[in-house]
Amino acid sequence: xxxxxxxxxxxxxxxxxxxxxxxxxxxxxxxxxxxxxxxxxxxxxxxxxxxxxxxxxxxxxxxxxxxxxxxxxxxxxxxxxxxxxxxxxxxxxxxxxxxxxxxxxxxxxxxxxxxxxxxxxxxxxxxxxxxxxxxxxxxxxxxxxxxxxxxxxxxxxxxxxxxxxxxxxxxxxxxxxxxxxxxxxxxxxxxxxxxxxxxxxxxxxxxxxxxxxxxxxxxxxxxxxxxxxxxxxxxxxxxxxxxxxxxxxxxxxxxxxxxxxxxxxxxxxxxxxxxxxxxxxxxxxxxxxxxxxxxxxxxxxxxxxxxxxxxxxxxxxxxxxxxxxxxxxxxxxxxxxxxxxxxxxxxxxxxxxxxxxxxxxxxxxxxxxxxxxxxxxxxxxxxxxxxxxxxxxxxxxxxxxxxxxxxxxxxxxxxxxxxxxxxxxxxxxxxxxxxxxxxxxxxxxxxxxxxxxxxxxxxxxxxxxxxxxxxxxxxxxxxxxxxxxxxxxxxx
RNA sequence: CGGGAUGUAGCGCAGCCCGGUAGCGCACACGUCUGGGGGGCGUGGGGUCGCAAGUUCAAAUCUUGUCAUCCCGACCA
Numbered sequence: 196x197x198x199x200x201x202x203x204x205x206x207x208x209x210x211x212x213x214x215x216x217x218x219x220x221x222x223x224x225x226x227x228x229x230x231x232x233x234x235x236x237x238x239x240x241x242x243x244x245x246x247x248x249x250x251x252x253x254x255x256x257x258x259x260x261x262x263x264x265x266x267x268x269x270x271x272x273x274x275x276x277x278x279x280x281x282x283x284x285x286x287x288x289x290x291x292x293x294x295x296x297x298x299x300x301x302x303x304x305x306x307x308x309x310x311x312x313x314x315x316x317x318x319x320x321x322x323x324x325x326x327x328x329x330x331x332x333x334x335x336x337x338x339x340x341x342x343x344x345x346x347x348x349x350x351x352x353x354x355x356x357x358x359x360x361x362x363x364x365x366x367x368x369x370x371x372x373x374x375x376x377x378x379x380x381x382x383x384x385x386x387x388x389x390x391x392x393x394x395x396x397x398x399x400x401x402x403x404x405x406x407x408x409x410x411x412x413x414x415x416x417x418x419x420x421x422x423x424x425x426x427x428x429x430x431x432x433x434x435x436x437x438x439x440x441x442x443x444x445x446x447x448x449x450x451x452x453x454x455x456x457x458x459x460x461x462x463x464x465x466x467x468x469x470x471x472x473x474x475x476x477x478x479x480x481x482x483x484x485x486x487x488x489x490x491x492x493x494x495x496x497x498x499x500x501x502x503x504x505x506x507x508x509x510x511x512x513x514x515x516x517x518x519x520x521x522x523x524x525x526x527x528x529x530x531x532x533x534x535x536x537x538x539x540x541x542x543x544x545x546x547x548x549x550x551x552x553x554x555x556x557x558x559x560x561x562x563x564x565x566x567x568x569x570x571x572x573x574x575x576x577x578x579x580x581x582x583x584x585x586x587x588x589x590x591x592x593x594x595x596x597x598x599x600x601x602x603x604x605x606x607x608x609x610x611x612x613x614x615x616x617x618x619x620x621x622x623x624x625x626x627x628x629x630x631x632x633x634x635x636x637x638x639x640x641x642x643x644x645x646x647x648x649x650x651x652x653x654x655x656x657x658x659x660x661x662x663x664x665x666x667x668x669x670x671x672x673x674x675x676x677x678x679x680x681x682x683x684x685x686x687x
Numbered sequence: 688c689g690g691g692a693u694g695u696a697g698c699g700c701a702g703c704c705c706g707g708u709a710g711c712g713c714a715c716a717c718g719u720c721u722g723g724g725g726g727g728c729g730u731g732g733g734g735u736c737g738c739a740a741g742u743u744c745a746a747a748u749c750u751u752g753u754c755a756u757c758c759c760g761a762c763c764a
Contacts, residue, residue: 199725208758223756283763319764353688353762414764433764472764503723542724549724560723570723687726687764 200550202484207428214478215357218487218551227450228355228362232471238495240365240471244345245366245398246493247469250389256341256369263347264314265323272322273447279414280318283351287314316349321440321466322414323368325448332372332462337456339382340372358475359432359687372462374454376441379463380418383439387420387469390435398473399603400424400480400492401610402434403633403682405658408640413466417441423657423682425610426479429631431657431684434476437467475687480606481575487552487676488575490602492596497522498531498591499553501544503560510535513559516584520557520569523588529595549574554598555591575601616680623671623683627652633684637677639670648672654683 201209201219215221220236232240248258264287271277291308295301317323324342331337345367355361369386373379393650396399402422412419416438424434438459445461446449454460481488491497501519504510524531534544541558548556558570569587572579577596582590613632617623626634638644638656648671649655661680668677 225755227756279763348764350763352764354758354760366764389705393720436764468764470764501723505722540722540724540726542722542726544725545723546725558723562723 197433198255200484200486207302210484211475211479212357213474214482214487218478218482220474220487221357223357226362228352228478230357230361232365235495236474239474239477239489242493242495243393243397243473244367247389247393248345250345251343251367251369254341254385254389256343256371258344259342261320261323261327263317265317265320265493267313268313269322269326269446269448270315272326273415273444275443276321276415277369280350284318284626285316285349285351287316299303301318317346318348318350319466319468320344320346320348320368321370321444321464323449325444325450325464328370328372328462329430329448329450332450332452335374338372338452339376339378341369341382342371343367343369344410352507356475358471358478361387362470364471368468371465371522372445372450373465374452374460375464376461379441379465380439383418383420383437383467385463386465387435387437390437390467390469393469394424394434394473394476395603397490397492398477399432399478399492399599399606401603401607403660405660405663405682407436407658408642408645408656408681409653410645413438415440415443416466417443420661421658421682423633424476424480425606425613425622425632425684426476426687427609427614428479429684431633431686432472432476432479433657433686434473435467435469438465440464440466481602482552482649485546485577486550488602489552489554491554491599494552494554495530496532496553497549497559497595498555499544499548500532500533500557500559501541501548502530502535503541503558505561509561512561512564516564517559520584520587524591527588527592529588529592545572547683549577555594557587557591573598584640614682618668618673620671624652627654627685631685633682635680635682636671637668637679638681639673639675639677641673641675644670644673644675652685654685656684657682657684 197212203210215394219233220239221233222231270632275511288310289304289308292302293305295303326647328340331340347363347365349363352362371382373382391402391404391471394402402424404422406560406680407419407421413436418439420437424432426432442461442463444464450462451459452462459555477489500520502510502513502517504513521531521533545556552574554574563569567584568581569584570579571582571594573594613630615626615632615634617626617634617636623634623636645656663679669675670677
């Protein structure tokens, strides 16, 4: 099996695909735009999911599950939301197949099994959830509702890419209902902080927190907050969003509550989500030409031990030492696998585990036993060093922490190095073509100008950073006055 | 949805122009020597050539249609 990875510098896009496929994260499937997430990739997702799930619960949320299908009449209730997603919806129109009378062994859609009302396969669940909340909420005492669901959604995208944009993807979507605007805004921002915390401290990916412009806002939201990450080609990737939905959905679904003074008020809403797209971000941000580089804190496997031996006698001696090391590592909460299969030679295993981004590799052979040492190799820098078997557990645990930190620092240094300021249109255009990354520039605040910039350069406003410094300036395109810089970039 | 490409063994590909016994590498099985960076040698198994029509004595190869996937663009998390 050829396992060469296309070099990043040669073809970034192909490099990414190779990493996903050859790193055993996912496969193409028989369905256009849909992927199979393989066990290794799913283990990664499970780790991410588990951490996030705990964070959600720690902030007072509960999990629930809502249907995959949304009756069309409910889906269209919130007009902007419906419009925004309409052109990428899969729709169920029939509920039965039958054998084709003209073609034995084949099935056709039974024309007599047409649904009275079409069912939309959810591209997002606000509609079905707010229709449900209507029945849950009468009084301020019923609020807030803090619910999250882990689910799959379908968006019939024209062009798909593994993890980054698939027709079906896994995600979580939080949907909360509040008595006051202030409370909903606080929730929106709180969840953005949770996402930023997770992405930075677990995925080792630095992000910029900000708010979207009207053009880039979620369909149906009053405000969309986001975290933006930078990939190794300098392009931006939206890593998570948290929406303040105002009373839009409450009004669309007539969800009112009696406040303390017995006044009927519409409920305030938020929604927030991250998806398997984060895996794409992870892959693109940290990996190299040898394969994946995974942050230890969410890697499916943190340590792999490879024995190097000749004959059963040596193997037995190595096994004995490895068992001790394994126990020590496991006691410290480190996940470790002993790759002692005799199917592949050590060199092959080294390459394979590098491909899959296992953070630490320990090699142990007969000559190491004599000196009571092992060879410890770290994936992020590919450095190898000998370490004493005594105290190996703590040594490796510390190394994992160091790798986690190093990966983050490296990504942050790259990111910071690729944020530039542009003060004129010429500078802006030149920067885009010569130095990919974020460009901090003045913008007059109008959707028209934003649109023109996008048309001419394909760069969009990724966000207006939170706590942005206010400074007087002139818009790079229109020359009109501006009060602050915003971040532009070409994006995924 | 526009443009480009590709469907032949589990994977990656050649063969097609010029129709005539379906091939190569990797993987797989067995044996053997090996083992500190993707091993060597030997033997062996595995394919209705995406699908459907057509032309022909004969189609992986020519014609028409069809389906699917990938890549690039516009749209989007």
